[in-house]
Amino acid sequence: MAASSSYMACAKFSMLGWLGGRRELKMRRVISVSPQEQAEVQESQEVNAQEEEKVKQPVQPRPVEPQVNVKSKNMGREYGGQWLSSVTRHVRIYAAYIDPETCEFDQTQTDKLTLILDPTDEFVWTDETCYKVYSYFQELVDHYEGAPLTEYTLRLIGSDIEHYIRKLLYDGEIKYNMNARVLNFSMGKPRILFNNDGQLQDV
Amino acid sequence: MRGPLSAWLVKHGLVHRSLGFDYQGIETLQIKPEDWHSIAVILYVYGYNYLRSQCAYDVAPGGLLASIYHLTRIEYGILDQPEEVCIKVFAPRKNPRIPSVFWVWKSADFQERESYDMLGISYDNHPRLKRILMPESWIGWPLRKDYIAPNFYEIQDAH
Numbered sequence: 001m002a003a004s005s006s007y008m009a010c011a012k013f014s015m016l017g018w019l020g021g022r023r024e025l026k027m028r029r030v031i032s033v034s035p036q037e038q039a040e041v042q043e044s045q046e047v048n049a050q051e052e053e054k055v056k057q058p059v060q061p062r063p064v065e066p067q068v069n070v071k072s073k074n075m076g077r078e079y080g081g082q083w084l085s086s087v088t089r090h091v092r093i094y095a096a097y098i099d100p101e102t103c104e105f106d107q108t109q110t111d112k113l114t115l116i117l118d119p120t121d122e123f124v125w126t127d128e129t130c131y132k133v134y135s136y137f138q139e140l141v142d143h144y145e146g147a148p149l150t151e152y153t154l155r156l157i158g159s160d161i162e163h164y165i166r167k168l169l170y171d172g173e174i175k176y177n178m179n180a181r182v183l184n185f186s187m188g189k190p191r192i193l194f195n196n197d198g199q200l201q202d203v
Numbered sequence: 204m205r206g207p208l209s210a211w212l213v214k215h216g217l218v219h220r221s222l223g224f225d226y227q228g229i230e231t232l233q234i235k236p237e238d239w240h241s242i243a244v245i246l247y248v249y250g251y252n253y254l255r256s257q258c259a260y261d262v263a264p265g266g267l268l269a270s271i272y273h274l275t276r277i278e279y280g281i282l283d284q285p286e287e288v289c290i291k292v293f294a295p296r297k298n299p300r301i302p303s304v305f306w307v308w309k310s311a312d313f314q315e316r317e318s319y320d321m322l323g324i325s326y327d328n329h330p331r332l333k334r335i336l337m338p339e340s341w342i343g344w345p346l347r348k349d350y351i352a353p354n355f356y357e358i359q360d361a362h
Contacts, residue, residue: 088356088357091356148340150340151338151340152338152340152341152342153340155353155355156353156355158356159353159354159355159356160354162356163354163356
């Protein structure tokens with residue numbers, strides 16, 4: 001009975017009203033998101049109503065307060081002792097807080113999502129392209145609010161970001177980093193004028 | 204055309220439908236889900252002591268889900284051509300519930316869990332019916348004909 005009741009508690013977690021944040025380092029691109037305060041929820045609903053009139057404004061990533069003295073903490077045994085994550089090559093999403101400087105990994109803060117973008121440095125990133133990915137991440141997190149916080153949901157978000165990165169690559173906004181440790185062109189071989197007619201071609 | 208087991212079941216007044224014989228000449232019977240548990244016990248008592256395989260499939264888009272049991276009678280002294288029978292149980296797609304035969308043949312344990320995982324047939328009275336191949340948070344039943352695979356990213360062009 002204990003197991004089933006803790007499972008219920010798990011299912012109650014949701015991504016209701018998540019805030020986004022972003023933080024940049026020289027090497028490591030990390031973004032964290034956290035839940036909204038109650039007052040801010042109402043505010044953002046008004047903002048949303050205004051935003052509907054505007055056409056397709058990119059979602060602003062909303063920053064998270066940087067935390068000091070973060071210590072690595074494991075998840076409680078009642079939640080399985082395992083973090084929730086979606087890990088693909090360019091996108092790592094953890095339901096945890098990760099300190100960008102010290103890399104301390106606090107798994108107890110499951111109300112935040114942290115995105116580590118392209119840890120193997122396969123692409124050349126600029127501030128604008130990073131910002132695009134972060135705002136797309138924020139958009140997805142807003143889109144999936146209310147969904148259960150499970151690996152499946154995280155993997156849906158992570159896959160959408162990967163597809164978005166692929167689209168950025170085909171549009172020529174990012175390019176392969178030729179100094180990367182592994183040069184296997186995991187999103188397709190480099191081409192010239194691949195997507196110049198605005199039409200995605202089959203690979 | 205009915206086989207010996209079907210005749211035996213008719214003699215004892217047990218409801219079933221004969222589906223003929225498969226290519227190896229093994230008798231195939233259809234049994235209703237609500238009768239399946241009692242008939243499974245009767246078949247065990249009759250002598251089918253070995254569940255050779257259990258599997259499931261989706262019959263048609265929007266149609267029924269089928270759970271199949273291959274039963275064998277293992278006896279001392281009979282080395283080839285043991286008695287075999289194939290049982291098919293069909294369940295509606297909206298509420299697929301079939302009694303579990305775990306308590307009759309223990310080897311149905313993982314097989315029924317796999318059928319549950321892939322097709323969402325819920326086996327009543329199974330002791331730990333949960334996903335076995337897919338992650339536990341997975342949504343949907345992958346081997347159903349109306350399943351749409353999520354657009355998950357995998358490394359596609361790496362070489």
